[in-house]
Amino acid sequence: MRRRFPRAHAATVGGRWRADWPLLLLTGLVVALTVGLAAAVDPVTERAADRAIAAAVHDAGASGAVVATLPAWYDDPRGKTRDPSTAVQVRQDADYARQALPAGLDAVLRPGVAWVTTPTLQVRQVGPTKLLQLAFVDTAGEAPAVTYDEGGPPRAVPRRALGLVEVALSQTVADALELEAGDRRTVQDEQGRSAKLRVSGVFTPGDPDAEAWDVSARLLHPVQGTADGLPYTSAAALVSAGSLADLRLVLPADDLTRRVSFRPDPSRVRWLAARSLEREIVSLQASASLSRGDVAWDSLLGSTLERARADIASARGRADVLLIGLLAATLLVLVLAAQLLVLRRRDPLTMARQRGASLASIGLELLVEGLTVAVLGAVVGLGAVVLVTGSAGWAWAVPVAVVAALASPVLGASWADVWAGARRVPANRSARRTATRTRLLRRLAVETAVLLVAALSFSALLQRGVAGDGAAGGDVTAASAPTWWAVAGALVLLRVLPVPVRWALRATRRSPGGVGFFVAARIGEAGARALPVLVVVVAVAGITLGASLAESDRAGQTSAALSSVGGDARIDADPQADLAQLAEDAEDEPGVDAAAAARVEDGARLSSGGASQAVRLVVVDAGDYAALLAASNLADAPQLGRLDAADGDEVPALLVGGDSVLRDTASLRWEDTSVPIDVVGTAPDVDASAAPVLVVDTDSFAAAGAVALPDTLWVVGTGTDAALDRIASRVDGVDSVVRLSDELEARRTAPLPSALIDLAVASSVLLLVLGILGLLLSAAAQAPERARSLGRLRALGLPQGEVRRVLVGELAVPVAVAALAGWLLGVACSYAMLGSLTAGSPTDVEVSWWTIGVVPILVVAAVAVAVLEWRRIRRRPLSQLLRT
């Protein structure tokens, strides 16, 4: 017998298309919207990731540079002569280092800044200690742009003056060292080797933020402090290409450090290339070393990129959480749409099957239609994304298109078989029992599988988080945990729902009236259908989790900004006693609740036994600081009270983080003196420091002979901004005024958080739309059966008004129950999972309670559908309703 292949009847397909075009259009729109959103995620997150990487590289500043340290010059000490080509050699060294860079790095790095520096030299003179470092800086053959206020640039000295080196000073350095053009000084290194300097001129930098000045901050900003109780000033002087040869002649080669710094151009660093850049940096650092006479490479760019990539992976993982919820709701809505489509065609499909049409040909006709809708919807969605963003991601779009194309043929073929009576109920009671058991077992197997997957994905989330391995995508298994929870919760709800329905039936059984009783009966009969319940539960849980995720992220940003600033505002200034007075003045200002001046010093060495660790040292008045913490939203630190009680010579201190060995008696290195430290408690975190933080009281610290002038002022209160405007100008040397509002704004508008919050809002709106759509579709699918059933009640005498109430109850109650369950599941997921999802600390978990508002929205939508349906039913003759 010849095998006949299934064929689609074009006229049938066309006729069905014309009859059901609104539903097909709706399906196409759902496909287009979801595919559009899913396809936009990749390009949008890639852009946000590129911006985040660029921001991280930009923020890293000079520390993100790739630095090459060149081997020391070999100058024969016995026959040392002046080499006038020294500056040219420095440029050549820079070119050589550039050529050694791997292609990927080479593409993202700016032209190198080459420099030659001396160690810090001491200026020989009577009076306070003055320290000077000499630096030659070359940017692509050019010296840094300066304007000379006095004298001129350093030049090569004539042969008769060999041994002298001309240097130029910035105006601030000249003022700090009390030098002017024409002054001569002798400097010497730690080994006592000396050189004579002459100040050729005093300059003002053309661009103080130019990369060249990163070589030594002290070229423009001299540092003043005390060491061993004596004041000192440390600064740097500029050497020109002409005077570099003189410097090389005067100082031994081991006093001259040659480096080339390549700063990355943030706009050229791409997220997708970041991992390969990290590998290139590691490979570069491992490839050569000074000890072998090679160029040694050093850079923190790799760790900067790694941190940024981890942040991006975490954000993408969280985006995946939202997308998977959205995708699940979309797929369910598409199946509901297909179900409605097939139900509307029940008669023709049944007839076709009864007349001998094969299931394959029935499926094929529906597939042609489904495929057309899916492809058109996907093309519109993808096209819109490509038009707007220039590219589109495919991964998330595929399941949407596949389900849209296959749902109606699969359902149609399967149901046509049932409706046509091909799968009859067995007449044999035992066979019927077996069939029932098989159905129950199948359902149980599906439910068990879903519960198992929900448990496994939750475990993956707790163990691995959603960031994955930091590659292009997050961990989809972990990211799917909330959605699986919602699906599992919906299945549990479907299992337990008959219990309250039976209870409601029992409760209303003995009432004389009928509405409550009929509502319970109708819900028991038709209300708890799986798909609509799943759609509503998944949508509402997704909205609740998405909103909580966004809110927790914002809370994390708020607490991180507060921790970073240390109050409502912070002034960073040069160390000076005036800041303590300024703190007192600030407290007198209206609207200021508390102010505290402190010295915050990074990199202080704390040692105990054999262990030593760099800590952030905070020297602050313990009472003022406790008051400041109490007045702000920062965590209080009651242990600050212990800092006042000095025991012997040891300075009581609070420590957070660091080696446990340091918690015993330790010793702090402070400006060439050793301060004995007794750790008496746990310190509050200051400025979200990654390093351990050691907090000591100002008076206790001074009593131990250590002086730490404050360089930081924290202010708390609603009037902080106005107060700072009035008082900040009273002190000199203010580096920056950091306001909490600015810091928060910067964090809120950062590429990743803002993109994630945009996605959370978009997915929540879409989920709400999908929830309402699911409700509409399921109501439409069951409308004929409901009309028939209500028609029978009307035929028995149920008045129109009560028909409406039964209809409203039948549609609204399951929606209310499912929406409430979805909301509870969303809240449960937020509590259980946000700690593993949010960027902030687990304590920043904020549950969006207001999302309970989604429940009445859906209920109102259900009531509206019920009223519309009632109006439609009312217009139809009862005889027609009973016939359908």
Added chain:
Amino acid sequence: MSDPAEPLAGPMVQVRGLTRTYGTDATAVPALRDVSFDVAPGEMVAVVGRSGSGKTTLLNLLGGLDRPDSGSVRIDGSEVTTLDEDGLSALRRDSVSYVFQTFGLIPALTAAENVGVPLRLRRTPVADREKRVELLLDLVGLRDHAGQRPGELSGGQQQRVAIARALAGSPRLLLADEPTGQLDTETGLAVMSLLRAVVESEGVTAVVATHDAVLMALADRVLAISDGRVGG
């Protein structure tokens, strides 16, 4: 509720010049054409005819489920065709009841609860309702199945529940549209016999649409209907 034992002066059902056409103009299909007849109180009339002859349309118009194009229907002296929706609901609740071909039971309710539905609609006190339900289930021989849901009953049992439900509100007129259409011959005959018996015991007037000749023998009178016209 009227007393079934109270003698009535005129016919229970009076139909005059009843016409109903579906569709308009070229697609117009006359379902009933100028039909007139009376049904006396307590009488059981079988309306017979082929499929599409107008049996269901006639029953729908008698029960106020549809409105005629012209003509009048009087039930117990009251004009049905001029009643508004509330009036029709009251008519169906108090005077006319139905037995459907597909039984029309509510699957989530037990047999007893299904029988009690018309009494709920009339807000009958719970005790009276339960007593009446018990009586009716006894009458149709399903006392032992009171707690079972329709899915747990056979087709014949379900139709007996439907008959009990139709009688629950003590209607004056019972309309049954192909009540045995979904049943095998033997069960159909048993159901029809039951219907005959309970109509007599309850003193109800019944109009039963059927195309089964065997069942006609149980009726007091047969009303043949063909192409929308009533014959002998």
